[in-house]
Amino acid sequence: MGKFLKTGLLFLLIGLSSVAQKKITVDEIYRGQFRTKGMDELNAMKNTDQYTVLNFDKPSESARIDLFDFATLKKTATLFDGKDFSELKTFDSYSFDPSEKKILIAVNSNQIYRHSFTADYFLYEIGTKKLEKLFTGVQEPTFSPDGNKIAYASGNNLFVYDIASKKTTQITSDGKKNSIINGISDWVYEEEFAVVRMFDWSADSKKLAYVRFDETEVPEFSMTVFEKELYPKTETFKYPKAGEKNALVSLHLFDVSSAKDQSVNLSKYNDFYIPRLKWTNDANVLSAQIINRHQDNLDILFIDGNSAASKVILNEKDAAYVDITDNLTFLKDNSFIWTSEKDGFNHIYYYDKTGKLQNQVTKGNWEVTAYYGFDDKTGNIFYQSVENGSTVRDVYRISLNGKNKKKLSSQNGTNAATFSPKFDYYINNFSSSTVPPTFTLRAAKDGKELQTIVENSALLEKMKGYDLPTKEFFTLKTIKGNELNAWMIKPKDFDPAKKYPVFMFQYSGPGSQQVANDWLDYNDLWFLSLTQQGYIIACVDGRGTGFKGAAFKKMTQKELGKFEVEDQIDAAKVIGNYPYVDASRIGIFGWSYGGFMASNCILKGADVFKMAIAVAPVTNWRFYDSIYTERYMQTPQENASGYDDNSPINFASQLKGKYLLIHGSADDNVHVQNSMQMIESLVQANKQFDWAIYPDKNHGIYGGMTRIQLFDKMTDFVLKNL
Known part of the structure; x- marks a missing residue:
């Protein structure tokens, strides 16, 4: 009987354990079951010690802008309530005029690329509660410092709207898709310099500085958009790849009262970028940053607002590159x-x-x-x-x-x-x-x-039911002596006497960081779900990643994919020697730059990695854009070996393990061309592999059920092949 009691108790404990540790599913992750609470659209005011937050009222299904005091955290007012205006029940974003008595409110936002969008804009006066629609489908409306005017872009041209007279002045007229852009960045500036608005008001509201992009000679890239039409359409845009022609940029000063437009003489520069422009506190002095194509020599210019004469106020040089x-x-x-x-x-x-x-x-x-x-x-x-x-x-x-x-x-x-x-x-x-x-x-x-x-105590309490493991942070030292930041997540019921498969994750791009002590993102939650199925997850930031000094970050210069790949292979070997790791079952995963890395690792580390998943990878830096690629690699004409010696399409014959390649067909950033070339190389090397193309999906591969299907596919691939 005693033996029966012990056995029964054992079964009871096992039963309790299985109940206690609920399984995380991809469906739960991407339906927002682990979403955190935050402070949406938190904006500090400029004139008072207060801040605003965008809140959503569920009963009325409307958004509102609430004002709070910093000192007390008490809500002092609702500045705008969507439930009072049928056309603005919900909205996308908002901005204040300099007096903070008027608000520009955006609705019907239509994403263009990563940062850019068009939207309809309403002007709301807080005091009178007057709402007026101003613009339809425009970009970057910006109040003048005196609050009397709004500059904006539409159809690649710049305009100024006078709030009192309701008069619109057109500043430029030569704007044309895939040809001339005024005051808004082109694709590559937006992606790599993280800038969209390329115009700025002077402190006295009398002048507007702007950059003009002449894209005429920039090569075009075309994507097929399938949708559900009988005939697919083609989306064509200017995309300067490494070594190809960039847009010609010029800097202009527009006097609002006289309508005089003059250009700044930048003839001493050749093949250059203007990544930033900003009026100083002196209403007659504009600052502009000019950087050469190699991005290793930057000038800050001070420009006279009347004569447009310029002088270099600061020069910054670097053996590798200068960050913007x-x-x-x-x-x-x-x-x-x-x-x-x-x-x-x-x-x-x-x-x-x-x-x-x-x-x-x-x-x-x-x-x-x-x-x-x-x-x-x-x-x-x-x-x-x-x-x-x-x-x-x-x-x-x-x-x-x-x-x-x-x-x-x-x-x-x-x-x-x-x-x-x-x-x-x-x-x-x-x-x-x-x-x-x-x-x-x-x-x-x-x-x-x-x-x-x-x-987020409620979320923490909810997650207790899953009985999840935590990240262990440590420094991994490779056989070459490189000390690298790392973390590892072991299964909650980890047994050091067992041998576990290891699934490695990385991004590895210049200046990036994945080993950081912060809260879990969607990838982390997916990794936790894999630990519940018996996998150890590891992440190592190799050489070239950020926040450890310029020498560590910039040592990959001209050789993207060489030292970073060495470090992942070396790290896998170190991890494979841990007594609780099955060295024959190590896999690797990455997205974008991480996909480039995962592809190289399964090829150059063919005897180390059993499998790899590469999502939206660059497979040859010749296919990627000029600003990002040349910052680290110079041009293919100058550094052919740097490009070719580290491109996975050139090493397809070395594939031994299981390889899953994934891409969105409408990726405007890392074009699906990268994966198509990779597929062709593998086919001609007579290698078997798995691949998936997501129609009309961009670099993020999302929308509807897409992420759930994608991560279920990747989970299945891991379970079957690792």
Whole structure:
């Protein structure tokens, strides 16, 4: 009887265990069952110590813009309520005029590329509650500093709308699809410089600076769009691939009152980019950043608003490349703050208005990862850095003279900040691999936590039912002596006496990071579901990834896919030697650059990796765009071996393991051409493999049931082949 009781108890415990650990499904993940709460469209006001949040009211199915005080976190007003306006019950985004008494509200947004979109815009006056539709299908409407006018782009041309007179002035008239663009970036600027609006108002609202793109000589790329029509249509757009012609750019100044348009003489530059333009606090001085095609020599120009004469105020050179950021900040006297990697790590520098260096504000073998702003009343700069380890983020303040540095964040993980206009308070967004996003109000002077705003305890409680393992962070040292950031997730019922298959994940692109102590994304949730089926998941950031200094990041220059692939293969060998790992069952997965890597790994590491999944991969850098590729590789004409020696299409004959190749047919970024060429190479090498093309899907491969079907397919491939 005693034996029976013990056996019964054992079965009971097993039963309880199986009930306790619910299985995560792909369906749950992509239907939002693990979605976190946050603060949508959080915007700090500029004139008062308040902030706005976009909230959604379920009963009325309407959106509203709520105003809160930083000091008390109390809601002081609803600035706009969609339920009061049938045409704007829900909306996509909003922006304030400089007085913060009017709001531009966007609806019917139509995505163009990654950042760009057209939308219909309404103007709402908060005081009178008057709503008026202004624009249909336009881009980037932007208030003038005096709030009297709105500049916008439509049909590749620029316009200015006068709010009082309701008069529209057309600034340019030569705009034409696939030919001339005024004031809006072309495809490659948008993707690689992360910029869409290429116009800016002067501080006195009298002038508008803009960039004109002449795409006439840029080669075109065409995609077939299938939809459900009898005859598919063709989408054609300008896409400069590595070594091909870029758009010719010119910089212009438009005087609103006189309608005079003059161009800035940039004839001393040849084959160059204008990644940023920004009026300084002096209404007559425009700044523009000019960088050469190799992207290793950047000038900041100061341009006279009347004569259009220019002078170089700062020059930045790098043996590899100079990163483009939005960190350039002008103080009241037109002195400025700038970030640079010139001492080997990304740091903050302060220059006077003539471009003379006044001080290197931050120093050390660590990186500044975000610049939050300057408080002119205290002389403090606020920023985020990895001073406490490259996988974590902390918030700091420091004086402009580089003294009185203080760490404001207190929790170990990833901290990000949104500061109040007067820099008295900030909202800290914290997460770690075990703590979902938590928003707290803190004092800017010392980081003291004042109040919790949003937390995700309900999600944590829900996830307890799944009894999930956590990431173990560590440093992996390869046989070559390279020390690399890594994490590993073992099954919850991990038994060190067993041998487990390992599924590796990476992205590996220049300056990227996957090994970070922050909350779980959709990929992480999928990985957790695989641990429930007996797999160990591992991730290693190889050489070339970010936040460990310029030398580590830029050592892959001219050889994309060489050292990064070596590191993944070497890391797999180290992991394969762990006593609890089955070295014959190691797989690898990646998307985009990660797909390029996974493809190379299954070929060049044919004896190490049993299987690989590559989604939307680059298979030859000759097929990718000029700005990104040449930043790291120069042109194919200059560096043919760098391109060809690391392109998986040239090594198809080395395939031994199982390979799944996935792409969207309407990927405007990494064209499906990459996978088609890979498929042809594998076919001609007489290699068997699996592949899937998702019709009319872009680089993200989503929409409807797409992600669920895609990740179910990948799960099935892992289960069958690893």
